[in-house]
Amino acid sequence: MTERVALVCSERGLRIDPDLPLAAAALRDAGLAVDLVRWDDPAVDWHGVSLAVVRSCWDYAWRLDEFLAWAGSVPRLRNGVELFRWNTDKAYLRDLERAGLPVVTTVWNPVRPDELPDAAEWVVKPSISAGSRDTARWSEPSAALAHVAALTLAGRTAMVQPYLDSVDDTGETAMIFLGGRFSHAARKGPLLQRGEGARQDRDSRGDLSRAHPTPAQREVAESVFGAIGALVPGAPTPLYARIDLVDDAAGRPVVLELELTEPSLFLPQAPEAVGAFVRAVEAELQQ
Numbered sequence: 558m559t560e561r562v563a564l565v566c567s568e569r570g571l572r573i574d575p576d577l578p579l580a581a582a583a584l585r586d587a588g589l590a591v592d593l594v595r596w597d598d599p600a601v602d603w604h605g606v607s608l609a610v611v612r613s614c615w616d617y618a619w620r621l622d623e624f625l626a627w628a629g630s631v632p633r634l635r636n637g638v639e640l641f642r643w644n645t646d647k648a649y650l651r652d653l654e655r656a657g658l659p660v661v662t663t664v665w666n667p668v669r670p671d672e673l674p675d676a677a678e679w680v681v682k683p684s685i686s687a688g689s690r691d692t693a694r695w696s697e698p699s700a701a702l703a704h705v706a707a708l709t710l711a712g713r714t715a716m717v718q719p720y721l722d723s724v725d726d727t728g729e730t731a732m733i734f735l736g737g738r739f740s741h742a743a744r745k746g747p748l749l750q751r752g753e754g755a756r757q758d759r760d761s762r763g764d765l766s767r768a769h770p771t772p773a774q775r776e777v778a779e780s781v782f783g784a785i786g787a788l789v790p791g792a793p794t795p796l797y798a799r800i801d802l803v804d805d806a807a808g809r810p811v812v813l814e815l816e817l818t819e820p821s822l823f824l825p826q827a828p829e830a831v832g833a834f835v836r837a838v839e840a841e842l843q844q
């Protein structure tokens with residue numbers, strides 16, 4: 558019998574996720590039946606698929622309880638609700654830091670200027686967010702703290718980080734893992750403009766290219782990926798993962814984001830990597 562795989566998206570993801578056509582075509586070429594579905598579509602029979610793989614559920618950040626309840630109800634879902642519960646709140650950066658891994662300096666819910674990290678500019682973001690929503694870059698301590706206050710007043714957790722200038726030239730390096738091992742890397746250009754404030758509609762799809770990671774980036778990414786099992790006991794090895802690295806002021810790679818929920822895989826930038834995605838899905842089906 559043909560195995561049926563669901564690639565799971567939001568309504569918008571279904572329309573414009575550039576990975577999706579490549580992933581679906583390659584899975585079909587490998588002999589699998591592929592459904593492209595919305596996670597919140599009540600008509601989908603989640604028991605009728607051999608495996609559901611979350612791909613571009615881009616609306617989870619403002620529907621988190623609903624999303625996690627849905628994830629907990631799907632019989633065979635990757636990366637799975639245990640990893641999603643941990644990974645949908647950037648508080649996981651604290652766990653990575655406690656595990657001795659290099660992460661971008663972060664101060665949580667500061668109220669006074671002297672609590673801000675040492676920097677000329679700051680990034681303020683909510684701990685639960687995606688697509689740089691409610692995220693902004695500030696050069697005045699009072700503006701950064703006002704943004705923090707607005708987030709905490711709304712019951713959210715605010716994170717403040719130094720604005721890392723390396724994002725403007727070197728860019729952000731997205732390290733993609735498929736089927737438990739490193740696959741390929743992509744470079745993302747900067748997103749936050751000075752003086753622009755918080756926005757809801759940034760589009761990160763413009764400035765993307767293939768990247769060739771340095772040995773130091775490989776080492777950090779491998780250690781972070783290797784640490785996940787101990788940080789989320791009982792969770793399966795991630796089928797897919799993306800680790801975004803930036804250089805800190807001293808030029809060392811640090812983790813900006815570990816994305817285990819709905820990472821872009823940058824398949825258009827590295828089309829041959831689609832084979833690793835197919836093998837990861839096939840290996841999962843054999844378990």
Ligand SMILES: Nc1ncnc2c1ncn2[C@@H]1O[C@H](COP(=O)(O)OP(=O)(O)O)[C@@H](O)[C@H]1O
Pocket residue numbers: 661680682686687688689690692718719720721722724729745746747748749801813814
């Ligand atoms: N500390 C930082 N320094 C420079 N740019 C940052 C920093 N934090 C975030 N950004 C920019 O904002 C974008 C979104 O932030 P990120 O932490 O990746 O959250 P998310 O992608 O979940 O919204 C990043 O891709 C990067 O362009």
Ligand SMILES: [Mg+2]
Pocket residue numbers: 688801814
């Ligand atoms: Mg990001």
